[in-house]
Amino acid sequence: MRSRLSRDIRRQVLRDFGGVCAVCASPIVEVHHIKPKAEGGSDELGNLLALCARCHDVVTYTPNVFNVQAQLTLRNRAKRVLTSLDMVFKLLSSNEVNLAIREYYNSKLQEDLVTCGWYRRGVEILSQLLRQDNLGSGDLCRLTVSLAEMNFWEGKHRQAYGLLNKAGELLSEQDRHVRAQYHSIRGRVLNYLADDELLVDVGQKVDQREALEEYEKSSDYAQGEDEIATLHSNKSSALMSLGAVSDALEEAERGVVAAGNNPHGRETNLDRCASILRAEGDYDNALVAVEQSLLLSIDTAYLRGISYRMRSIGQSMLFLGEYRDAVFALNCSRLIGDMFGDPNTEWIASLELTLRQTIGEARYERIRWEIAQDFRKFLGSLGVNGRIA
Numbered sequence: 493m494r495s496r497l498s499r500d501i502r503r504q505v506l507r508d509f510g511g512v513c514a515v516c517a518s519p520i521v522e523v524h525h526i527k528p529k530a531e532g533g534s535d536e537l538g539n540l541l542a543l544c545a546r547c548h549d550v551v552t553y554t555p556n557v558f559n560v561q562a563q564l565t566l567r568n569r570a571k572r573v574l575t576s577l578d579m580v581f582k583l584l585s586s587n588e589v590n591l592a593i594r595e596y597y598n599s600k601l602q603e604d605l606v607t608c609g610w611y612r613r614g615v616e617i618l619s620q621l622l623r624q625d626n627l628g629s630g631d632l633c634r635l636t637v638s639l640a641e642m643n644f645w646e647g648k649h650r651q652a653y654g655l656l657n658k659a660g661e662l663l664s665e666q667d668r669h670v671r672a673q674y675h676s677i678r679g680r681v682l683n684y685l686a687d688d689e690l691l692v693d694v695g696q697k698v699d700q701r702e703a704l705e706e707y708e709k710s711s712d713y714a715q716g717e718d719e720i721a722t723l724h725s726n727k728s729s730a731l732m733s734l735g736a737v738s739d740a741l742e743e744a745e746r747g748v749v750a751a752g753n754n755p756h757g758r759e760t761n762l763d764r765c766a767s768i769l770r771a772e773g774d775y776d777n778a779l780v781a782v783e784q785s786l787l788l789s790i791d792t793a794y795l796r797g798i799s800y801r802m803r804s805i806g807q808s809m810l811f812l813g814e815y816r817d818a819v820f821a822l823n824c825s826r827l828i829g830d831m832f833g834d835p836n837t838e839w840i841a842s843l844e845l846t847l848r849q850t851i852g853e854a855r856y857e858r859i860r861w862e863i864a865q866d867f868r869k870f871l872g873s874l875g876v877n878g879r880i881a
């Protein structure tokens with residue numbers, strides 16, 4: 493049920509969120525009650541969220557994924573990001589370029605934009621910052637690495653590769669954080685571009701071993717639990733690509749410990765454990781690992797993480813022969829992926845194809861039809877603490 497709100501409150505909420513959806517940043521918005529009115533939720537601003545119609549549906553019908561805590565996290569983060577973006581643009585328009593760059597990094601916009609999945613916004617603002625005249629080489633390098641990272645998350649690996657080549661010429665020994673970020677992203681890009689035809693054509697063929705070398709370099713600069721945990725998960729992924737399975741698992745397990753209470757570091761390493769266990773045919777333990785990381789993504793309202801982990805659950809369920817749960821999980825992954833324009837939809841599509849071929853078109857369609865009959869029940873039933881009901 494969507495209740496009526498006074499026009500004043502509506503206007504205030506839309507102004508609060510800059511007239512965009514708090515989840516996907518698209519401009520057509522409705523007002524959502526975090527705690528529903530039927531359950532005693534108030535019309536106070538702290539209980540209201542601006543959402544587009546599609547995100548409104550998904551948030552309303554997935555109470556286990558978008559629980560009250562996750563919605564509050566989402567709300568606070570969206571407001572924080574919008575305020576900082578606004579500030580950066582204001583500073584730019586009054587020609588305060590240095591202050592604009594400081595604001596971008598001090599307010600941790602890069603991290604927030606990645607967590608929100610607002611990559612296009614990130615590309616927009618970074619491109620604008622990079623167009624300013626007289627940037628020092630330090631800022632130029634840092635902004636270029638950040639732009640490469642946004643491109644990487646958007647799935648534009650070749651663009652990211654080109655940007656990193658530019659940034660590489662400007663790297664300085666002093667800025668450890670930028671160096672750690674540079675080598676870490678470059679490793680991930682190389683991992684994706686191994687044997688990429690375009691690079692082979694221009695005589696720049698890269699292989700998995702180079703990704704591992706990048707991670708080794710980044711280990712000289714990584715500081716803090718987050719960077720170190722990311723490093724373990726990256727190395728684990730490269731080792732896996734090279735076929736060193738037990739080393740890869742050991743590396744990921746070390747990453748879980750190194751992450752401490754840092755949710756993103758824990759998530760990525762738990763994911764690594766899950767994907768190695770799955771590759772080893774241990775689907776039950778793979779599920780245990782991925783469900784733990786899914787809970788962390790829900791706590792932090794990290795949409796990309798939720799979508800990725802749901803996909804991973806679907807994959808294990810498929811192998812375990814629990815086809816109904818697999819269809820549920822893959823559908824959920826797609827729905828949430830659509831909220832932020834997940835570039836990995838091909839991956840979901842190929843899993844869905846395998847599923848269709850395994851259980852037969854007719855059975856697949858029947859399950860989908862049953863799900864579509866009761867959308868609310870389907871999404872509401874995604875219990876993440878244990879098996880999907």
Ligand SMILES: [Zn+2]
Pocket residue numbers: 513514515516517518543544545546547548831
């Ligand atoms: Zn939306």
